[in-house]
Amino acid sequence: MIVKMCGIRREEDAAYADEVCPDYVGFVFADSPRQVSVEEAVRFRKDLRKEIRCVGVFVNETPEKMAETAARVPLDALQLHGDETEEDIRKLRSLCDKEIWKAARVKSAEDIQKVQMLPADRILLDSFSKEAYGGTGRTIRLDILKEAEITKPYFLAGGLNPENLKDILDEIHPEGIDISSGIETDGYKDLEKMKKIMEIAGGNNG
Numbered sequence: 001m002i003v004k005m006c007g008i009r010r011e012e013d014a015a016y017a018d019e020v021c022p023d024y025v026g027f028v029f030a031d032s033p034r035q036v037s038v039e040e041a042v043r044f045r046k047d048l049r050k051e052i053r054c055v056g057v058f059v060n061e062t063p064e065k066m067a068e069t070a071a072r073v074p075l076d077a078l079q080l081h082g083d084e085t086e087e088d089i090r091k092l093r094s095l096c097d098k099e100i101w102k103a104a105r106v107k108s109a110e111d112i113q114k115v116q117m118l119p120a121d122r123i124l125l126d127s128f129s130k131e132a133y134g135g136t137g138r139t140i141r142l143d144i145l146k147e148a149e150i151t152k153p154y155f156l157a158g159g160l161n162p163e164n165l166k167d168i169l170d171e172i173h174p175e176g177i178d179i180s181s182g183i184e185t186d187g188y189k190d191l192e193k194m195k196k197i198m199e200i201a202g203g204n205n206g
């Protein structure tokens with residue numbers, strides 16, 4: 001199981017991630033309580049061991065700005081978590097050679113069909129919320145995932161936490177998981193929860 005831990009926004013978070021060593025960490029550049037500047041992401045990246053890859057999370061950002069951020073940090077992958085189109089993905093690909101991940105905020109099986117058609121390197125299935133684009137802690141609807149025809153490997157996100165992860169992985173078999181609020185206590189990353197996730201999911205496979 002590939003593990004991404006998202007929303008690193010303090011030096012402590014980077015130190016915790018360095019200790020538990022997920023495959024990926026995420027820096028949120030979009031509007032969010034977890035938003036970081038490029039300068040902060042550059043600093044946190046330096047605190048992480050080399051094998052941890054870094055993903056930038058963007059919502060409806062221009063391809064030019066994403067490519068610039070990817071080069072400056074530097075990032076290994078860009079996660080598009082908004083309403084980005086096929087055209088945006090193609091433009092971004094022409095500007096930068098990093099992996100492009102596209103997230104779908106799943107309300108129906110159709111949302112899964114649509115995201116699978118896009119020219120992204122990886123897809124991520126997250127829960128839908130009217131209030132925010134991501135990082136809500138709202139659990140994804142497993143019934144939709146079960147009924148959809150999922151033809152590509154995917155990352156599962158949306159309300160995963162140390163209490164529910166094992167049961168969910170008994171039912172659903174993603175290639176990776178992405179967790180933000182479920183590894184926090186009172187809005188800040190929690191080392192014990194991060195350790196627990198690594199115990200349940202493994203990690204360092206992708």
Ligand SMILES: O=C(O)c1ccccc1N[C@@H]1O[C@H](COP(=O)(O)O)[C@@H](O)[C@H]1O
Pocket residue numbers: 006007026028030031032033034035057058059081103124126133134135136137138157158159160178179180181182
């Ligand atoms: O983490 C955020 O604050 C965030 C903000 C805007 C877009 C995406 C964001 N994070 C992604 O949201 C999902 C689910 O997070 P959670 O575990 O339910 O809190 C995950 O893919 C994060 O990468």
